[in-house]
Amino acid sequence: MLKDLPLPEKMVSVLREDAIKAKVSKKELEEIIDRLLEEYEYACVEPCEAVGVVSAQSIGEPGTQMTMRTFHYAGVAEINVTLGLPRLIEIVDARKEPSTPMMTIALEEEFSNDRDNARKLAWEIQSSHIEHLADVTTDMANMQLVIDLHEKTLIQRDIGIDDIADKLRDGLGATVHIPEIPDNQIVVRPNEPSYRELLQLAKKVHEITLKGIEGIKRVVIRKEGDEYTLYTEGSKLQKVLEIEGVDATRIYTNNIGEIYSVFGIEAARNAIIHEASETLREQGLTVDARHIMLVADIMTCDGEVKQIGRHGISGEKASVFARAAFEVTVNHLLDAGMRGDVDQLNGVTENIIVGQPIKLGTGNVHLLAKRHGLD
Helix, strand or coil: CHHHCCHHHHHHHHHHHHHHHHCCCHHHHHHHHHHHHHHHHHHCCCCCCCHHHHHHHHHHHHHCCCCCCEEEECCEEEEEEECCHHHHHHHHCCCCCCCCCEEEEEECHHHHCCHHHHHHHHHHHCCECHHHHEEEEEECCCCEEEEEECHHHHHHCCCCHHHHHHHHHHHHCCEEECCCCCCCEEEEECCCCCHHHHHHHHHHCCCCCCECCCCCCEEEEEEECCEEEEEEECCCHHHHHCCCCECCCCCEECCHHHHHHHHCHHHHHHHHHHHHHHHHHHCCCCCCHHHHHHHHHHHHCCCCCCCCCCCCCHHHCCCHHHHHHHCCHHHHHHHHHHHCCCCCCCCHHHHHHHCCCCCCHHHHCCCCCCCCCCC
C-alpha cells in the first residue's frame, strides 16, 4: 500500500505514476527522482539538531529589526492595523483580542458584482448608534429626551423610525413615543420623573446598537479585480458568518482567538503561521516557514491556543529549573521543594544551570567501550 511506504519512496511512486501520464522518458524521470531525493535529504533536519533554539534565534533576530508603528492597512486609509514588533508579540502571546482587530469579508456573487448590494450588506454589518442617525437633546423642563432623526441617513442606512423606537424601547426600558408632528422625531421619557433617571437615559441611549453588529465600528468597500470586498474595523466572526451574502469560504479575521473558537484548532494554527509570516514579510524580513510552523505547532499541539510565556508553554515545562529560569524563579523553586519534585535534566536550560553537557547534538551521543577479558 502507498500509505505504508516511507515518505521518499512514496514521493518516487507518485512521480513514476505522473511520469507515465506525462510521457516523460526514463532518463528524464531518473534525473527528476535524483534531484528530488537530493532536495529532500538537504531539507531534512540532522539527528539531535536543536530545532527549537534555531527557530527561536531565526525569528528573534529579525524581530530586533522590526519597527514599532501602526500602519494603514493595505491601501485602506480609513482602517489602521497594528504591524511590526507589537503585532508579532500579540501573536506569540496568544492575546484574546488584538489591539486593532479587523476582518476581510468576501461576498457571494450577487453582492460582490453590485456596489449597491455590497453597500447594503455593509450597513447590515456596521454598527449604527444614535449619534450616527440623530441629534439628542435633553429637555429638562418636560423631563424627556428629544431625538431628532436625520432623514437622509435613515434612507441611506435602510432603517425605519419604528425599528429605532422598538430598539430603544427594548434597550432602555423607558416610555418611547413617536409624535405625529414634527416628522422624524422620537420622545423618550423615564418611567420615574427624576433628573437622575433622565441623565441615566441620556447616557444609556448612546450605548444601544440600533442596526448592525456591536463591535464593528466601520466597514470599507474596496473593488479588487472584478468584485467588491468589505474591510471592517472590529471583528465578530461568528455573527458576520450568519449574514446572508457573506462568502463563508473566503472570510478572514486577524483575531486568532475567534478563528479557534469558530473554525477549530487547525484553522488557528494556520492563522498563526499566516499572521506571523505576513507581519515579517511586510517589514521586508524573510524567515523560513518551518521555523514559524514549529512555533505554531508548539502553541496548538494540546488542542488549544497557548501563549509562549509563563502562563502557557514555558510555565508548563516538566523541568523545575527550566520554569525557574524563565520567570518568578523563587516561587518555582519553593513550590518544587515543598512538593518534592524531581528534575530529570533532559532539556537545554536545566543542564546549563547545573553545568553539564546538554542532550542535543554531540551531547546526545554516548560511546560505550567493550571490555574484553572479563567474565
